[in-house]
Amino acid sequence: MMDFNAGAAELARRVREGEISAADLTEAYLARVEALNPHLNAFTEITAERSRAEARLVDAKLQVGEDPGPLAGVPFAVKNLVDIQGLTTLAGSRINRDHPPAGADATLILRLRAAGAVLFGALNMGEYAYDFTGENRHYGPSRNPHDPGRMPGGSSGGSGTAVGAGMVPLALGSDTNGSIRVPASLCGIFGLKPTFGGLSRAGSFPFCASLDHLGPFGRCTRDLAVAFDAMQGPDPLDPVCSTAPPSPVSETLESGVGELRIAIAGDYFQQGAMPEALAAVVRVADCLGVDTRLSLPEPARARAAAYVITASEAANLHRERLRTRPDDFDPDVRDRLLAAALMPTHWYLQAQRFRRWYHQRVLALFDNVDVLIAPATPCTAPTIGQKTMVIDGTEVLVRPNLGLYTQPISFAGLPVVVTPIQNVSQLPMGVQIIAAPGREDHALRISAALENVGVAAAWSVPAT
Amino acid sequence: MTPESLPTPPGFDPETYLDLMSQALDLPIDPAYRDNVRLHLEMTARMAGLVASFPLPDEVEPAFVFKP
Numbered sequence: 001m002m003d004f005n006a007g008a009a010e011l012a013r014r015v016r017e018g019e020i021s022a023a024d025l026t027e028a029y030l031a032r033v034e035a036l037n038p039h040l041n042a043f044t045e046i047t048a049e050r051s052r053a054e055a056r057l058v059d060a061k062l063q064v065g066e067d068p069g070p071l072a073g074v075p076f077a078v079k080n081l082v083d084i085q086g087l088t089t090l091a092g093s094r095i096n097r098d099h100p101p102a103g104a105d106a107t108l109i110l111r112l113r114a115a116g117a118v119l120f121g122a123l124n125m126g127e128y129a130y131d132f133t134g135e136n137r138h139y140g141p142s143r144n145p146h147d148p149g150r151m152p153g154g155s156s157g158g159s160g161t162a163v164g165a166g167m168v169p170l171a172l173g174s175d176t177n178g179s180i181r182v183p184a185s186l187c188g189i190f191g192l193k194p195t196f197g198g199l200s201r202a203g204s205f206p207f208c209a210s211l212d213h214l215g216p217f218g219r220c221t222r223d224l225a226v227a228f229d230a231m232q233g234p235d236p237l238d239p240v241c242s243t244a245p246p247s248p249v250s251e252t253l254e255s256g257v258g259e260l261r262i263a264i265a266g267d268y269f270q271q272g273a274m275p276e277a278l279a280a281v282v283r284v285a286d287c288l289g290v291d292t293r294l295s296l297p298e299p300a301r302a303r304a305a306a307y308v309i310t311a312s313e314a315a316n317l318h319r320e321r322l323r324t325r326p327d328d329f330d331p332d333v334r335d336r337l338l339a340a341a342l343m344p345t346h347w348y349l350q351a352q353r354f355r356r357w358y359h360q361r362v363l364a365l366f367d368n369v370d371v372l373i374a375p376a377t378p379c380t381a382p383t384i385g386q387k388t389m390v391i392d393g394t395e396v397l398v399r400p401n402l403g404l405y406t407q408p409i410s411f412a413g414l415p416v417v418v419t420p421i422q423n424v425s426q427l428p429m430g431v432q433i434i435a436a437p438g439r440e441d442h443a444l445r446i447s448a449a450l451e452n453v454g455v456a457a458a459w460s461v462p463a464t
Numbered sequence: 465m466t467p468e469s470l471p472t473p474p475g476f477d478p479e480t481y482l483d484l485m486s487q488a489l490d491l492p493i494d495p496a497y498r499d500n501v502r503l504h505l506e507m508t509a510r511m512a513g514l515v516a517s518f519p520l521p522d523e524v525e526p527a528f529v530f531k532p
Contacts, residue, residue: 301515331500338491355527
């Protein structure tokens with residue numbers, strides 16, 4: 001009997017030690033995908049034949065004594081803005097259906113495959129990644145695995161759904177303002193938004209070049225670490241990808257809290273949230289024995305500047321499509337892009353100058369602290385189609401407010417692990433574990449420590 | 465402070481701006497969605513106003529080449 005709660009690293013161990021073949025593992029997971037996808041709408045393309053062929057290669061390596069890699073036989077899938085050779089990269093849109101199929105796999109797919117992972121297909125997402133809900137006008141909404149009437153969060157909605165439902169133990173998403181962290185929080189799983197430039201974006205459809213990141217979702221901290229190590233490294237095909245040699249994070253994962261100085265993000269990050277979001281932070285603080293609070297400089301302005309830069313760069317990217325095919329966009333996305341396409345340069349340039357100021361001051365915080373804890377989302381998963389919610393007695397819009405706590409963090413390019421916290425709410429709720437640039441290892445160590453004492457854990461996968 | 469509660473920058477008239485810029489940039493806005501585009505333009509103006517109201521020293525460069 002297959003346990004679909006298992007993480008990627010554990011599954012790879014079973015394959016490497018001969019407890020199960022990669023082929024049998026693939027068949028078990030393909031059957032689960034086929035059973036659940038009609039209800040949850042996580043996948044837009046299932047590459048079953050390719051999955052079987054890749055699994056056979058893993059088994060063949062094992063048979064001749066070759067090492068198939070640390071992710072041997074592990075099923076994974078990618079947000080459909082990541083290029084899969086032979087498939088058209090949709091980026092959640094109707095318009096991109098007219099594009100030719102991708103000529104090659106994206107860099108991160110190549111690297112995961114080199115580590116032995118087996119590609120299962122492409123995952124649903126909000127159109128052109130301009131979304132925090134996981135809803136999609138063209139392909140239907142991805143659904144929350146723990147309550148299909150609710151949203152998984154977005155824009156990497158299908159990635160959150162697929163890993164949360166145990167359809168695959170590992171997925172890739174993208175995060176410009178929170179699109180990995182929001183679905184990880186609402187789907188009860190782990191997500192890593194690396195340092196800006198930490199992982200190659202080559203072979204992914206862009207959204208906002210100044211802020212786009214790719215990263216993994218997993219069912220435990222170790223999955224994130226193993227996947228991150230498999231994908232790290234310079235890539236001349238991505239102009240912002242770090243040229244520094246990889247800095248492995250898996251080996252130090254179990255180092256514990258140790259000497260790390262931890263603080264709770266105060267002020268802005270303690271306001272505008274439902275009680276369960278703040279309760280998750282308190283649970284983590286209590287577990288770690290942390291009572292230091294630290295204020296980020298001008299987080300509301302950072303969020304506003306991220307909003308302006310995102311809108312402006314995305315509108316520039318999509319200008320010709322807005323001119324020639326406006327009716328083929330999701331209206332919610334189109335109208336925001338049209339407004340942004342009219343923006344004066346002063347707004348954009350001032351936001352970029354503010355980013356410089358903000359980044360320098362955020363970096364200075366890390367002279368006195370190694371890790372910050374903040375809420376991931378202000379609420380648990382809203383219902384699909386829900387437009388507003390009431391927080392602190394005030395009615396606010398769901399869509400923009402899901403990114404309330406994530407936007408100021410990615411704006412500084414900091415690495416963040418979202419970790420699902422148990423026993424604070426009826427539905428999943430995560431926290432952000434935030435570290436200095438390049439110190440993914442610090443955030444992952446804290447996440448692993450919380451997991452080891454049972455404070456953090458992925459939510460159990462649903463029955464088929 | 466929600467985006468909805470921010471003030472619109474002084475002197476910014478979204479109706480006039482929308483008409484002038486859509487013509488100048490050859491980006492027609494269909495009347496069917498003009499009202500919604502205007503609402504988003506107002507929202508963007510409020511966000512930009514919040515950023516622009518923060519005084520920055522002359523030496524602060526834009527973060528185009530961004531290395532965290």
